[in-house]
Amino acid sequence: MGKVVDVCGIIGYIGDRPACEVIVKGLKRLEYRGYDSAGIVTEEGGRLYIKKGAGRIDELAEKLGFLEMPGKRGIGHTRWATHGVPNDSNAHPQTDCSGEIALVHNGIIENFAELRGELLGKGHTFKSDTDTETIAHLIEEELKSSSNFEEALRKALKRLKGSFALGIIYTGEPDRLYFVRNESPLVLGIGDGETFAASDIPAFLEYTNRVVFLDDGEYAVITMDSYVVKKLDTGEVVEKSVQEITWTLEMAEKAGYPHFMLKEIHEQPRAIKDAIHGNREIIRGIAEEIANYDRIIFVAMGTSYHAALVGKYLFQRLAKKVPIVEEASEFRYEFEDLIDDRTLVIAITQSGETADTLAAMKLAKKKGAKVLAVVNVVGSMATRIADLTLYTHAGPEIGVAATKTYTTQLTVLTMLAIELARIIGTASEEHLRRLEEELIRTPELVELALKHDGALRELAEALMDSRDFFYIGRGVGFPTALEGALKLKEISYIHAEGLSAGELKHGPLALIEDGVPVVAIAPSGKTFEKMVSNIEEAKARRAFVIALGDSKKLEKVADVFIQMPEVDELLTPIPYVVPLQLLAYHLAVLRGNDPDKPRNLAKSVTVE
Numbered sequence: 001m002g003k004v005v006d007v008c009g010i011i012g013y014i015g016d017r018p019a020c021e022v023i024v025k026g027l028k029r030l031e032y033r034g035y036d037s038a039g040i041v042t043e044e045g046g047r048l049y050i051k052k053g054a055g056r057i058d059e060l061a062e063k064l065g066f067l068e069m070p071g072k073r074g075i076g077h078t079r080w081a082t083h084g085v086p087n088d089s090n091a092h093p094q095t096d097c098s099g100e101i102a103l104v105h106n107g108i109i110e111n112f113a114e115l116r117g118e119l120l121g122k123g124h125t126f127k128s129d130t131d132t133e134t135i136a137h138l139i140e141e142e143l144k145s146s147s148n149f150e151e152a153l154r155k156a157l158k159r160l161k162g163s164f165a166l167g168i169i170y171t172g173e174p175d176r177l178y179f180v181r182n183e184s185p186l187v188l189g190i191g192d193g194e195t196f197a198a199s200d201i202p203a204f205l206e207y208t209n210r211v212v213f214l215d216d217g218e219y220a221v222i223t224m225d226s227y228v229v230k231k232l233d234t235g236e237v238v239e240k241s242v243q244e245i246t247w248t249l250e251m252a253e254k255a256g257y258p259h260f261m262l263k264e265i266h267e268q269p270r271a272i273k274d275a276i277h278g279n280r281e282i283i284r285g286i287a288e289e290i291a292n293y294d295r296i297i298f299v300a301m302g303t304s305y306h307a308a309l310v311g312k313y314l315f316q317r318l319a320k321k322v323p324i325v326e327e328a329s330e331f332r333y334e335f336e337d338l339i340d341d342r343t344l345v346i347a348i349t350q351s352g353e354t355a356d357t358l359a360a361m362k363l364a365k366k367k368g369a370k371v372l373a374v375v376n377v378v379g380s381m382a383t384r385i386a387d388l389t390l391y392t393h394a395g396p397e398i399g400v401a402a403t404k405t406y407t408t409q410l411t412v413l414t415m416l417a418i419e420l421a422r423i424i425g426t427a428s429e430e431h432l433r434r435l436e437e438e439l440i441r442t443p444e445l446v447e448l449a450l451k452h453d454g455a456l457r458e459l460a461e462a463l464m465d466s467r468d469f470f471y472i473g474r475g476v477g478f479p480t481a482l483e484g485a486l487k488l489k490e491i492s493y494i495h496a497e498g499l500s501a502g503e504l505k506h507g508p509l510a511l512i513e514d515g516v517p518v519v520a521i522a523p524s525g526k527t528f529e530k531m532v533s534n535i536e537e538a539k540a541r542r543a544f545v546i547a548l549g550d551s552k553k554l555e556k557v558a559d560v561f562i563q564m565p566e567v568d569e570l571l572t573p574i575p576y577v578v579p580l581q582l583l584a585y586h587l588a589v590l591r592g593n594d595p596d597k598p599r600n601l602a603k604s605v606t607v608e
């Protein structure tokens with residue numbers, strides 16, 4: 001199974017067909033990934049032709065005349081905004097000042113603001129708000145002191161920090177296209193007298209099933225009948241083998257995974273990296289703006305509400321601030337008279353379109369509060385209402401059940417809490433540094449958690465006829481219990497409850513009987529011993545206990561032990577939710593449900 005996962009879509013073509021036809025078809029094949037704008041560049045007679053805009057591909061094709069573009073080489077792009085709202089000028093391709101270099105980009109350039117400043121100082125003029133345009137100008141700048149385009153490209157790329165996949169066309173070299181990969185996927189398609197490149201195989205699968213996967217830190221120079229792959233740092237040629245793909249088109253859209261949800265669960269390491277890269281430079285400024293607020297209210301719904309609960313623990317423990325977490329649907333009834341200009345409202349919403357969350361934000365604004373939104377969809381309504389926005393950079397999420405958008409929300413909230421603590425001085429620099437280092441390692445920890453997939457599938461087989469599940473956790477593990485239960489009910493339709501483990505003996509224990517599955521979130525930390533007692537309470541009622549933790553002690557008390565990597569307790573919500581997502585997924589599939597489209601649910605709840 002390949003791991004071709006990403007946000008925007010790239011398709012490049014060089015051969016004997018009209019490039020625009022191949023590209024428009026390719027872009028349509030990439031539509032399922034989600035996008036807000038699209039664009040194409042082709043070349044003929046040493047001149048670039050560019051058409052781009054915000055909107056659907058079919059509409060743009062008709063309005064702009066995509067299919068009338070001349071030339072037999074070109075690149076197309078579907079954009080899902082990360083920097084700059086979706087509009088015509090921010091759509092890709094982006095060009096340099098001379099108009100001789102055009103490029104498209106997936107990913108995030110972390111240090112673009114600094115580079116843009118430098119290039120503005122050197123007299124470059126910018127036409128968009130994108131990080132992408134910076135790359136075109138940077139190559140143009142390097143070209144002045146390089147002997148050829150390839151050298152300039154390499155020099156420019158060395159200066160970029162972040163994740164990127166690029167497709168580049170240059171009028172000065174009419175027989176070739178360049179494609180670069182660094183932490184954002186790219187694959188070449190090798191045809192007969194024609195060569196393709198794309199961020200995902202379905203884009204060209206109709207023409208060829210012979211592919212070459214690029215690895216991080218590599219770039220390819222393609223012509224109609226050749227390709228060469230080289231290392232970005234040294235320019236050294238890398239030998240690559242051609243692989244034959246046997247996937248159907250539908251399988252290819254899901255990168256070989258049977259469902260989008262599973263693909264998105266597996267995308268989490270990359271998504272978390274992007275969340276870190278995408279916010280590293282701006283988090284300080286946002287934290288400074290909100291550091292003085294003492295009345296902080298998180299508003300959100302569903303999975304985003306669980307992220308808010310984790311946010312509360314992070315703010316309490318690190319920044320010594322005690323936020324209130326309120327369901328957005330209840331906020332206006334409870335808080336109308338309690339909000340003023342000393343209040344900070346943090347709205348968490350993947351879609352940025354959840355009606356209840358938007359209503360809460362609007363009320364907060366009306367009452368003079370400062371509103372910070374933590375959002376995945378760039379340019380969504382929430383970002384327009386908010387004073388400040390942090391993006392989660394998870395990429396489009398197609399499965400209805402939130403997975404990668406949740407772990408990226410947690411990532412962003414962790415970064416924010418760390419920075420707040422640093423500004424306010426409520427934690428030692430050493431502690432904060434250690435947390436930052438551990439946060440950078442969370443993608444690896446998620447990879448480790450993903451390795452339990454086979455065991456969790458077997459567990460799901462054993463438990464597929466269970467009627468009820470209980471998830472228990474304490475402290476920062478409590479929201480994880482809630483989220484595990486929510487995932488299970490929404491896609492497997494099995495009744496599940498997330499409980500604070502301390503509450504168990506105050507009522508819910510009456511429901512525990514022989515063989516009832518109890519999933520215990522039990523990382524080492526403040527409440528570990530207490531969790532062990534809670535597990536024993538459940539065991540005494542003959543529950544079937546599945547324990548997630550890093551201590552071997554759990555092996556003795558639980559029926560099933562899911563070994564988790566050691567990490568600071570405050571970061572456990574990120575890796576610990578992963579096995580719970582997988583368990584819910586397998587139970588849904590085994591019970592014959594489509595996890596991508598659970599009954600009665602919509603991806604975005606735009607009515608109250």
Ligand code: F6R
Pocket residue numbers: 301302303304305348349350351352353354357400401402403486490603604605
């Ligand atoms: C559950 C899920 C929902 C959403 C909720 C809020 O898997 O996806 O509970 O979390 O509808 O949606 P957003 O985050 O878009 O505001």
